[in-house]
Amino acid sequence: MGVSRRDALRLGLGTAALGMLSACALDTSGAPGGVGSGGLVFYSTQLSTTAEAESVRRQILAGFGEEVQFTADPSTTKLLDRVRAEAQAGTSNLGLVGALQGEFATLWKEGLLRDMTDVVESLGDRAFTSRYLDLARFDGRYAFVPWISASYIMAARREALDFLPAGADLQNLTYAQLLDWTRAIQQATGSARFGLPAGENGLLKRFLQGYAYPSFTGGVNTTFASPGAVTMWEWLQQVWATANPQSVTYGFMQEPLLTGEVWVAWDHAVRLVDALQTRPEDIVSFPAPTGPRGLGYLPVLGGLSIPRAVADPQPSIELIRHLTDPARASTTLRTVAWFPPQDLGAIPGGLPPGVGQEAETLQRMVGTPGALASSLAVGLGGQSGAYDKVFTDTFRRIVLDAGEVRGTLATQAAALQGVLDTAQARCWTPDPLGEGVCRVG
Structure with a gap:
C-alpha cells in the first residue's frame, strides 16, 4: 500500500x-x-x-x-x-x-x-x-x-476556472480577485472550496510571513501592526469564510485538490507537485496574488x-x-x-510535466514587476519556533476566533518584539536592513 x-x-x-x-x-x-x-x-x-x-x-x-x-x-x-x-x-x-x-x-x-x-x-x-x-x-x-x-505557489482544479471574475488573468491575480473568485465558487457550488494548509504540519505561517504581509504592507516585522496589516487580516477573515472547514487539518494541499474537497489552494511547490504530476490536465498552477504593495513571495x-x-x-x-x-x-x-x-x-x-508547470509558474512569479522577495527568518537561532508561533497564534485569535483585529495586533506585536529581543535578531528582507535588534511596527 x-x-x-x-x-x-x-x-x-x-x-x-x-x-x-x-x-x-x-x-x-x-x-x-x-x-x-x-x-x-x-x-x-x-x-x-x-x-x-x-x-x-x-x-x-x-x-x-x-x-x-x-x-x-x-x-x-x-x-x-x-x-x-x-x-x-x-x-x-x-x-x-x-x-x-x-x-x-x-x-x-x-x-x-x-x-x-x-x-x-x-x-x-x-x-x-x-x-x-x-x-x-x-x-x-x-x-x-x-x-x-x-x-510557494497557487494551484486550482480546471472546473474552478469557470468562476474567475470577469477580466481576471489567472497568471496575474490580485488578492481582491482571489476573494471574489472563491466567493463565486462557494455561491455556485454551495460549498467552501478554497484551501490553506492550516493543519499542525501545514505551512500557513509562511503564507503570512512571505506572502500576505509583504503584499499588503511591504514588510513583515516592521509593519506587523500597521494599517496595511489591519487590511490584510480583514481580507483573511473574509477569504477564510470561503475556505473548506477541513483546512484546519490540512498539511499538504495536493490531497484535497486531488479529491475535489478543495478547488483553489496555496502551498509549497513540493507539497503540490503530486497533484500536478498525477493529473496535469486537470490541475493548473499559477503565481501567488499581488497585493497593494506588490507580489510578495518567499x-x-x-x-x-x-x-x-x-x-x-x-x-x-x-x-x-x-x-x-x-x-x-x-x-x-x-x-x-x-x-x-x-x-x-x-x-x-x-522537466517532467508537473514539475515543468511549477517551474514556469515560479519563473512568472519571480519575473512579475514589483515582486517582493522575502527571506526566511534570519538569525533567530532557538527562537524560530517562538517566532512562528506569534503568527499562528495571531491567525487563531483573529481568524478562527473572530477576534478584534487592531487590539490583537497590538498584543501580538509586543510578543513578537520579545522574541526578536531574546534572539537579538536584526531585520531581514523585505524589512529595511540595519544594525541592532529589529523593531516591530
Missing part, C-alpha cells in the same frame, strides 16, 4: 529522530573530523520525510565513491545544539550540513562554519543563479553552497556547508561537488521535486 505525503511527514519525524540518536552514538575514535564508523556523516534539516530521505540514500547519493550516512531531522534547535556541542568538543562528527539560509545565518554568526568561498568559486561551472548566490553570502563571504530551492534556499570543527574538509567538498552536479541536480528534481538553484536549461533530461 502506498504512503501519502501527509503520512510520510508524520513517519519521517520519528524516523529522523531515531536516526539522529544513532548518529550521535557513532564511534569517532581515530577517525578524521566528519567521518564516523558509518562513513561521512551528512546531517540535514531538509529532505527529512521518509520518502525524501530514502530518495537521498538510494538515488541522490548513488555513484558517490565513499560511504555516506545521511541523517535528517527538521528541527532547527537540534541542528544548532549539535553543531555547537561538537565545536566545543573540538572535533566534528558531522562532515556536511544541509540546512536553510536562516539556519546557516545563525551558525555563521556564531563562527561555527567553514568559509565556503573557495568551494563556491571552484563550482563556477554549476551556473548558480545570482539571486541564490546573494542569499548564500554573509559579511562578504559565502557561508554555504546553494543546493536546493523552492517557493524563495526557499537550502544549502550545504562544512562545520568549522571538521579536521579534513576534502571528503565533504567532494560530496558537495557530487550533490551539485547537473546530473545529480536532475535526479534531485525528479525524485523529491526540489529545484536546483541553477539554470534549469542546464539540467539534463528536461
Whole structure:
C-alpha cells in the first residue's frame, strides 16, 4: 500500500529522530573530523520525510565513491545544539550540513562554519543563479553552497476556472480577485472550496510571513501592526469564510485538490507537485496574488556547508561537488521535486510535466514587476519556533476566533518584539536592513 505525503511527514519525524540518536552514538575514535564508523556523516534539516530521505540514500547519493550516512531531522534547535556541542568538543562528527539560509545565518554568526568561498568559486561551472548566490553570502563571504530551492505557489482544479471574475488573468491575480473568485465558487457550488494548509504540519505561517504581509504592507516585522496589516487580516477573515472547514487539518494541499474537497489552494511547490504530476490536465498552477504593495513571495534556499570543527574538509567538498552536479541536480528534481538553484536549461533530461508547470509558474512569479522577495527568518537561532508561533497564534485569535483585529495586533506585536529581543535578531528582507535588534511596527 502506498504512503501519502501527509503520512510520510508524520513517519519521517520519528524516523529522523531515531536516526539522529544513532548518529550521535557513532564511534569517532581515530577517525578524521566528519567521518564516523558509518562513513561521512551528512546531517540535514531538509529532505527529512521518509520518502525524501530514502530518495537521498538510494538515488541522490548513488555513484558517490565513499560511504555516506545521511541523517535528517527538521528541527532547527537540534541542528544548532549539535553543531555547537561538537565545536566545543573540538572535533566534528558531522562532515556536511544541509540546512536553510536562516539556519546557516545563525551558525555563521556564531563562527561555527567553514568559509565556503573557495568551494563556491571552484563550482563556477554549476551556473548558480545570482539571486541564490546573494542569499548564500554573509559579511562578504559565502557561508554555504546553494543546493536546493523552492517557493510557494497557487494551484486550482480546471472546473474552478469557470468562476474567475470577469477580466481576471489567472497568471496575474490580485488578492481582491482571489476573494471574489472563491466567493463565486462557494455561491455556485454551495460549498467552501478554497484551501490553506492550516493543519499542525501545514505551512500557513509562511503564507503570512512571505506572502500576505509583504503584499499588503511591504514588510513583515516592521509593519506587523500597521494599517496595511489591519487590511490584510480583514481580507483573511473574509477569504477564510470561503475556505473548506477541513483546512484546519490540512498539511499538504495536493490531497484535497486531488479529491475535489478543495478547488483553489496555496502551498509549497513540493507539497503540490503530486497533484500536478498525477493529473496535469486537470490541475493548473499559477503565481501567488499581488497585493497593494506588490507580489510578495518567499524563495526557499537550502544549502550545504562544512562545520568549522571538521579536521579534513576534502571528503565533504567532494560530496558537495557530487550533490551539485547537473546530473545529480536532475535526479534531485525528479525524485523529491526540489529545484536546483541553477539554470534549469542546464539540467539534463528536461522537466517532467508537473514539475515543468511549477517551474514556469515560479519563473512568472519571480519575473512579475514589483515582486517582493522575502527571506526566511534570519538569525533567530532557538527562537524560530517562538517566532512562528506569534503568527499562528495571531491567525487563531483573529481568524478562527473572530477576534478584534487592531487590539490583537497590538498584543501580538509586543510578543513578537520579545522574541526578536531574546534572539537579538536584526531585520531581514523585505524589512529595511540595519544594525541592532529589529523593531516591530
